[in-house]
Amino acid sequence: MGVDxxxxxxxxxxxxxxxxxxxxxxxxxxxxxxxxxxxxxxxxNFERLSKGSYSLHWMNGEANGWGSQKPKISSRxxxxxxxxxxxxxxxxxxxxxxKSFAPRGSIRDPYKNMMPVLESYDVMHKYDVWSDNVSPxxxxxxxxxxxxTRDIPWDELGDIPEDLxxxxxxxxxxxxxxxxxxxxxxxxxxxxxxxxxxxxxxFLATQIMDEARHQEVFRKRAxxxxxxxxxxPGFEWALKxxxxxxxxxxxxxxxxxxxxxxxxxxxxxxxxxxxxxxDKEIFRLCMQDEAxxxxxxxxxxxxxxxxHPNRPQAEEELHRxxxxxxxxxxxxxxxATVTEPVAILLGGGLKHIDAGMDGLGKLWTVFIEEYLQxxxxxxxxxxxxxxxxxxxxxxxMIAA
Amino acid sequence: MPDIKNEMPVAAKPQAAPSGPVLFTSLAWFEALVxxxxxxxxxxxxxxxxxxxxxxxxxxxxxxxxxxxxxxxDTYDVTEVALANPVREDISDFAFEAPLSVWTAxxxxxxxxxxxxxxxxxxxxxxxxxxxxxxxxxxxxxxDYFFRYNQTMQQMMNDSHHIETRFS
Numbered sequence: 001m002g003v004d005x006x007x008x009x010x011x012x013x014x015x016x017x018x019x020x021x022x023x024x025x026x027x028x029x030x031x032x033x034x035x036x037x038x039x040x041x042x043x044x045n046f047e048r049l050s051k052g053s054y055s056l057h058w059m060n061g062e063a064n065g066w067g068s069q070k071p072k073i074s075s076r077x078x079x080x081x082x083x084x085x086x087x088x089x090x091x092x093x094x095x096x097x098x099k100s101f102a103p104r105g106s107i108r109d110p111y112k113n114m115m116p117v118l119e120s121y122d123v124m125h126k127y128d129v130w131s132d133n134v135s136p137x138x139x140x141x142x143x144x145x146x147x148x149t150r151d152i153p154w155d156e157l158g159d160i161p162e163d164l165x166x167x168x169x170x171x172x173x174x175x176x177x178x179x180x181x182x183x184x185x186x187x188x189x190x191x192x193x194x195x196x197x198x199x200x201x202x203f204l205a206t207q208i209m210d211e212a213r214h215q216e217v218f219r220k221r222a223x224x225x226x227x228x229x230x231x232x233p234g235f236e237w238a239l240k241x242x243x244x245x246x247x248x249x250x251x252x253x254x255x256x257x258x259x260x261x262x263x264x265x266x267x268x269x270x271x272x273x274x275x276x277x278x279d280k281e282i283f284r285l286c287m288q289d290e291a292x293x294x295x296x297x298x299x300x301x302x303x304x305x306x307x308h309p310n311r312p313q314a315e316e317e318l319h320r321x322x323x324x325x326x327x328x329x330x331x332x333x334x335x336a337t338v339t340e341p342v343a344i345l346l347g348g349g350l351k352h353i354d355a356g357m358d359g360l361g362k363l364w365t366v367f368i369e370e371y372l373q374x375x376x377x378x379x380x381x382x383x384x385x386x387x388x389x390x391x392x393x394x395x396x397m398i399a400a
Numbered sequence: 401m402p403d404i405k406n407e408m409p410v411a412a413k414p415q416a417a418p419s420g421p422v423l424f425t426s427l428a429w430f431e432a433l434v435x436x437x438x439x440x441x442x443x444x445x446x447x448x449x450x451x452x453x454x455x456x457x458x459x460x461x462x463x464x465x466x467x468x469x470x471x472x473x474d475t476y477d478v479t480e481v482a483l484a485n486p487v488r489e490d491i492s493d494f495a496f497e498a499p500l501s502v503w504t505a506x507x508x509x510x511x512x513x514x515x516x517x518x519x520x521x522x523x524x525x526x527x528x529x530x531x532x533x534x535x536x537x538x539x540x541x542x543x544d545y546f547f548r549y550n551q552t553m554q555q556m557m558n559d560s561h562h563i564e565t566r567f568s
Contacts, residue, residue, distance in 0.1 A: 144448030
């Protein structure tokens with residue numbers, strides 16, 4: 001053969017590493033399309049610098065009353081609520097018109113036309129994100145952070161029978177799976193919320209941190225107890241449905257009010273059925289975090305309904321969404337990877353799983369009533385339309 | 401129902417825990433509990449601040465009649481320990497309600513285990529055993545305070561092992 005081809009001289013096949021060239025070209029084109037703006041900023045600043053002169057325009061704070069008021073420090077330190085009492089900083093418009101990073105309360109009007117427009121900021125109505133407890137919840141979240149590495153008595157976990165150990169690991173695997181989505185949802189919306197709703201953005205950031213810690217602690221719990229167990233396909237569909245929710249309010253209803261409300265119930269049950277002090281500690285700490293998320297969800301929902309310009313229409317849309325949302329959550333919570341480990345832990349072992357299912361049935365009624373009470377508190381009456389059965393759909397009840 | 405609270409001392413500032421046995425149920429016992437909490441302040445600060453009003457109702461704690469006390473949590477401290485109406489008051493975010501036998505069993509178990517109760521004697525566990533032990537509130541949002549501050553509540557009850565308790 002006249003062609004000198006050997007294997008070692010062949011070019012490597014295209015890899016599956018992403019090709020960044022196209023994205024980089026788009027970025028360059030975008031930069032160049034604003035070339036005039038970039039040039040003007042740089043030229044103006046260079047001219048001033050080269051003359052050895054100063055602008056010092058930023059020293060003029062009269063426009064927002066600089067120096068006229070100082071926030072009062074409260075017993076907790078200096079909270080958002082404390083600083084929001086300073087005139088001009090705490091007033092939050094019902095509709096934000098600022099699609100920039102400029103802080104609320106800063107002198108920004110003169111520069112409005114000089115700043116880029118962040119098109120990703122598209123949740124501009126306060127009622128879509130606000131809740132009247134969001135600032136205290138943010139402070140509380142910071143104050144009640146904990147560390148899954150240091151604050152859990154991992155060395156006290158001890159040995160438990162294999163059936164209980166596997167049930168604990170399966171429950172932990174499931175919870176780790178769930179917590180990933182619970183972090184992704186606020187993250188998905190965080191970058192769409194404008195800076196004027198900074199209290200909401202701050203709270204959502206704590207929720208992301210909380211959920212990261214939850215997936216961490218349950219991952220560690222599973223691995224400390226023997227290993228990770230099975231994924232939950234039925235729950236994956238529910239988690240995807242949360243991420244795909246049509247808007248922030250509906251997603252918050254599904255995640256924070258309904259989904260996390262039920263997960264909070266699982267944490268409470270987890271503390272109740274825990275066989276070790278280590279597990280009790282884990283569930284109590286997670287319970288606290290989850291209850292904050294639920295509280296935000298309840299009052300965010302209420303704020304939305306109370307402030308929407310067309311409440312009947314908003315309410316009906318939310319009922320339509322809840323009709324689906326409840327079926328989504330019901331489907332998810334029927335998964336064997338959730339109900340069976342809980343039943344085994346409740347019953348005290350695999351041979352008592354029937355008694356555990358009976359116990360789960362009793363808890364179910366409590367969980368659904370708590371969900372409906374949270375809806376009541378939000379001013380959203382689901383009692384007549386709730387599609388989740390009040391009784392746990394378990395046909396093997398052993399109790400009379 | 402008559403306003404029992406108005407017939408009683410309205411509030412009592414928590415004072416140092418008395419030496420010797422303290423009667424449960426009594427205002428002195430809860431004041432002693434708050435004193436123990438204060439002596440363990442670093443632990444409570446680590447857990448984070450608590451802002452709520454909680455009420456204990458011992459359904460037969462007053463010679464067979466109901467008895468109640470209200471604790472007001474503010475940041476890292478309890479700012480008020482006060483006798484209360486033995487029904488959940490509007491001011492209370494939530495109320496624990498159980499007979500003396502349940503409280504006695506819990507406190508004795510905590511003491512026996514030096515502040516680490518057996519699994520069946522944590523507040524959350526007991527709260528899942530309605531109607532034996534109930535956590536009531538005006539609405540679910542206020543009831544959720546019990547979950548938001550659960551670790552602090554449990555720590556407080558666990559600290560009761562530092563009190564030499566006698567029961568009536």
